[in-house]
Amino acid sequence: MTITQSSSQSAYSSAPTAAQVESACRFPVLFLAFSGGAWLFAGLTLAALASVQLYNPTFLEGCPWVTYGRLRPAAVNALTYGFALQSAFALALWFIARLGRVELSSPLGLAVAAKFWNVGVTVGVLGILAGDASGHDLLEFPLYASLPLIASYVCIAAWALLALHRRAEREMYVSLWFVGAGLLWFPWIFATAQSLLLGWQVTGVVQAVVAGWFGQNLLQIVLTGSALAVLFYFVPKIVNRPLANPGLTRAGFWLLLLIGGWGGLAQLASVPAWIPAVSGAANFLVLVPVASLLVSLWQTVDGKVVEAWRANVTFRFLLVAAGLLLLSVLRTAFLGGQSTQYTFFATARTDIVLLGVFGLSALGALLHIVPRLTTGEDELPSVGLTDLVFWTSLLGVVGVAAGYSLAGLVQADVNMNVTRDFLKDGIVASAERWMELNLSAFGYLKLVTAGYAALTVAALAFLANFGLAVRRCFVACCGGAR
Amino acid sequence: MAPQLQLGALAPGPLPNSTEVYPPTRPGLAAQGAEVYRSLGCAQCHTRAVRQTQALYGARLNEVGNSPNTLLLPGLGGSDPKPVNLDLLLALATIRPDLTIAPLPLPPALVGDTNIVARLKQFADNVALLKRNDTKVGINRPTSGPSVNDLAGKLPAAVFERVSIEAGERAVKYLSDAGAKAELTFYNLGPDIERGWGARRTVAQDYVNDSPVLLGSVRVGPDLASLATRAPEKFAAPWKFASTNTAAEFERHLLVHLYNPRVLAKDSTCPSAGYLFNKQKPEIRAAGEPLTVPGTDAPVFPKHEARALVAYLLTQRVDTGVAEAPVPSAPKAVPAAAPKAPMKP
Numbered sequence: 001m002t003i004t005q006s007s008s009q010s011a012y013s014s015a016p017t018a019a020q021v022e023s024a025c026r027f028p029v030l031f032l033a034f035s036g037g038a039w040l041f042a043g044l045t046l047a048a049l050a051s052v053q054l055y056n057p058t059f060l061e062g063c064p065w066v067t068y069g070r071l072r073p074a075a076v077n078a079l080t081y082g083f084a085l086q087s088a089f090a091l092a093l094w095f096i097a098r099l100g101r102v103e104l105s106s107p108l109g110l111a112v113a114a115k116f117w118n119v120g121v122t123v124g125v126l127g128i129l130a131g132d133a134s135g136h137d138l139l140e141f142p143l144y145a146s147l148p149l150i151a152s153y154v155c156i157a158a159w160a161l162l163a164l165h166r167r168a169e170r171e172m173y174v175s176l177w178f179v180g181a182g183l184l185w186f187p188w189i190f191a192t193a194q195s196l197l198l199g200w201q202v203t204g205v206v207q208a209v210v211a212g213w214f215g216q217n218l219l220q221i222v223l224t225g226s227a228l229a230v231l232f233y234f235v236p237k238i239v240n241r242p243l244a245n246p247g248l249t250r251a252g253f254w255l256l257l258l259i260g261g262w263g264g265l266a267q268l269a270s271v272p273a274w275i276p277a278v279s280g281a282a283n284f285l286v287l288v289p290v291a292s293l294l295v296s297l298w299q300t301v302d303g304k305v306v307e308a309w310r311a312n313v314t315f316r317f318l319l320v321a322a323g324l325l326l327l328s329v330l331r332t333a334f335l336g337g338q339s340t341q342y343t344f345f346a347t348a349r350t351d352i353v354l355l356g357v358f359g360l361s362a363l364g365a366l367l368h369i370v371p372r373l374t375t376g377e378d379e380l381p382s383v384g385l386t387d388l389v390f391w392t393s394l395l396g397v398v399g400v401a402a403g404y405s406l407a408g409l410v411q412a413d414v415n416m417n418v419t420r421d422f423l424k425d426g427i428v429a430s431a432e433r434w435m436e437l438n439l440s441a442f443g444y445l446k447l448v449t450a451g452y453a454a455l456t457v458a459a460l461a462f463l464a465n466f467g468l469a470v471r472r473c474f475v476a477c478c479g480g481a482r
Numbered sequence: 483m484a485p486q487l488q489l490g491a492l493a494p495g496p497l498p499n500s501t502e503v504y505p506p507t508r509p510g511l512a513a514q515g516a517e518v519y520r521s522l523g524c525a526q527c528h529t530r531a532v533r534q535t536q537a538l539y540g541a542r543l544n545e546v547g548n549s550p551n552t553l554l555l556p557g558l559g560g561s562d563p564k565p566v567n568l569d570l571l572l573a574l575a576t577i578r579p580d581l582t583i584a585p586l587p588l589p590p591a592l593v594g595d596t597n598i599v600a601r602l603k604q605f606a607d608n609v610a611l612l613k614r615n616d617t618k619v620g621i622n623r624p625t626s627g628p629s630v631n632d633l634a635g636k637l638p639a640a641v642f643e644r645v646s647i648e649a650g651e652r653a654v655k656y657l658s659d660a661g662a663k664a665e666l667t668f669y670n671l672g673p674d675i676e677r678g679w680g681a682r683r684t685v686a687q688d689y690v691n692d693s694p695v696l697l698g699s700v701r702v703g704p705d706l707a708s709l710a711t712r713a714p715e716k717f718a719a720p721w722k723f724a725s726t727n728t729a730a731e732f733e734r735h736l737l738v739h740l741y742n743p744r745v746l747a748k749d750s751t752c753p754s755a756g757y758l759f760n761k762q763k764p765e766i767r768a769a770g771e772p773l774t775v776p777g778t779d780a781p782v783f784p785k786h787e788a789r790a791l792v793a794y795l796l797t798q799r800v801d802t803g804v805a806e807a808p809v810p811s812a813p814k815a816v817p818a819a820a821p822k823a824p825m826k827p
Binding site: 053054055057058061062063064067068069070072073131132133134135136137197201203204205206207208267268269270271272338341342343344346347411415416417418422423424427428431 | 492493520521522523524525526527529531533673676677683684685686687688689690691692693694695696697698699700701702704718719743744747749750751752753754755756757
């Protein structure tokens with residue numbers, strides 16, 4: 001394992017050139033990235049519609065397909081499997097190709113596997129809307145959708161790991177550690193959870209334990225790991241410095257794998273008390289690896305934050321994502337116990353990780369990767385659209401995170417005090433209050449809807465810019481310029 | 483790391499002192515209702531888990547009992563002579579320094595009974611001694627107000643409520659030593675329980691018959707773990723029984739809630755499940771009772787799914803005690819057995 005991104009080609013005469021590497025991974029990476037963006041748009045639309053029903057229950061009333069209880073899980077699972085995991089695959093393939101300097105073999109086959117993934121997600125989302133949700137958080141897809149997902153994943157991961165094995169650049173840079181860990185981690189947790197829940201159907205609350213364990217590993221190790229791969233690839237590159245503290249980074253990586261999966265059950269009730277206790281402790285311990293990884297990045301940047309922010313749009317995304325990562329582990333550690341149990345505060349955590357930590361990192365990375373794989377330029381065709389993506393996604397994530405968290409604190413207050421009236425102090429207040437003011441037009445839950453709407457705009461702007469780049473590329477290709 | 487290794491073999495278990503197992507299996511209609519509950523995603527807004535923050539204890543006096551100092555004194559508490567356990571009165575006075583001790587006058591009819599005269603004299607001396615002791619340790623016993631005699635006169639009596647287990651056990655020991663029958667009681671406490679959402683915390687055992695287990699993770703609406711035992715005034719939108727057929731009324735209330743929650747609570751954000759109801763009387767013979775929704779004229783006909791969902795909700799009850807989460811027993815009605823003749827020394 002090494003801690004510098006090798007850029008010298010001379011040592012490996014047989015290694016493919018950067019252009020060969022890029023052309024081999026172009027099709028599957030672009031396909032996965034574009035589909036991911038499309039699911040981001042679809043999932044956010046569903047999430048926005050669902051959130052309206054939290055304060056306006058007659059919205060979309062009368063049709064079971066779009067009732068809150070189905071829209072919300074459909075949205076979360078579309079965002080998780082359609083956007084997050086799919087974009088994570090795109091990033092994984094690109095990092096392996098790029099950092100390992102290896103040509104992906106038969107990229108077309110890979111794209112077929114990716115197509116299957118999308119079929120699986122579509123079937124799953126429709127299944128949830130039709131009423132076949134499994135009932136387990138983050139694992140709501142019915143079995144008939146999970147099977148194509150597993151099959152497709154096996155192909156994508158096998159391809160990726162084979163490519164990793166054949167890499168010309170033998171030393172593995174930090175980003176590849178995270179990518180490799182994620183590729184191996186996901187099948188383990190997904191297959192374990194699905195076989196225990198839908199296959200064996202373990203008894204009683206063990207199901208909730210399994211689902212909680214899966215969700216935590218997915219968010220904190222697979223997706224956060226993917227975001228960290230992005231951070232460790234781009235930050236040194238953008239500030240043009242080698243990684244400052246390799247030892248700390250390595251320690252952070254291993255500790256995250258060791259500790260990261262243990263949290264997530266801290267708010268589970270009706271299970272033996274030691275389970276939430278251990279989980280709560282893990283939520284604190286995980287501060288150590290996250291802090292060491294972020295410190296290592298901070299030392300790498302070494303005061304060039306403002307400069308890099310001005311110069312590079314990807315860096316802006318990454319800075320916000322890193323801040324959200326710190327925020328999400330801090331809030332879970334300090335407020336993620338009994339006091340906020342059963343409130344939107346916990347919902348906010350899923351959204352922060354999915355859309356903030358992972359989502360912003362992925363968008364930032366793709367704004368760098370997509371133009372290179374299409375037009376060959378450094379940026380996407382429309383600078384205006386790129387700026388729009390940044391600002392709307394930033395505002396959106398902040399709106400969703402703050403809206404859910406504040407509504408969660410209102411609920412927590414009602415949960416803990418019997419004197420509070422459930423309807424008036426809880427439900428009406430979380431929809432119509434802003435700090436101490438009563439603003440029926442702009443309560444916390446309405447902020448959530450606004451956040452999802454802003455993020456939807458971001459997804460659309462990203463897709464439009466992506467489309468422009470692809471079009472330009474086609475025009476260029478047909479003109480024989482490339 | 484491997485959640486499958488724990489709790490995996492949990493099964494319905496026998497209830498203490500009973501031939502039944504807990505939890506009981508759901509009847510067929512309720513089992514179908516569980517599927518409707520899952521399919522409509524009710525768990526996205528409703529948890530099914532009662533929390534408990536604390537358990538406190540108490541002491542309950544059930545019977546005056548017999549001690550060498552139990553006397554039958556006429557003229558106290560009605561015309562019939564009632565047994566008075568002098569040791570118990572002293573014990574109560576010792577553990578409850580906030581109560582007065584009423585003097586026991588010698589009934590005129592018993593003036594000649596030397597045995598009783600001597601015991602009452604002894605009692606008065608003991609009371610005096612206790613009071614002197616009070617002053618010594620700085621207890622300011624009130625001189626008027628409720629007395630230990632009142633407390634012992636109306637059984638079963640809560641001698642202590644919501645105290646530590648040590649205080650409860652100490653009280654039970656004092657009372658038993660005085661020959662009375664007393665038991666340790668306990669109180670499950672916490673906002674959920676005080677809201678009337680269940681009698682105790684939920685535990686793993688409660689869910690062994692559920693698959694999938696829909697614990698829920700957000701409480702947009704109230705907890706539903708023990709909906710079937712909920713008192714009407716404990717609903718988020720309180721209501722009242724209008725007749726004595728409470729079971730039928732409860733079921734109807736839930737059906738109306740499913741049809742349109744805003745008929746019952748203006749601010750409710752619970753989604754209406756109007757699609758589980760027919761507007762026209764269906765052709766099938768088993769159409770069932772029509773449902774009259776308050777504020778509308780035409781009755782609606784609940785579909786099978788609606789009935790199943792309500793049947794499922796009506797199986798939601800957390801009122802059976804299990805070993806790790808007991809439920810307080812209601813005070814037993816004390817048999818008004820005639821006391822035996824006062825013991826002869």
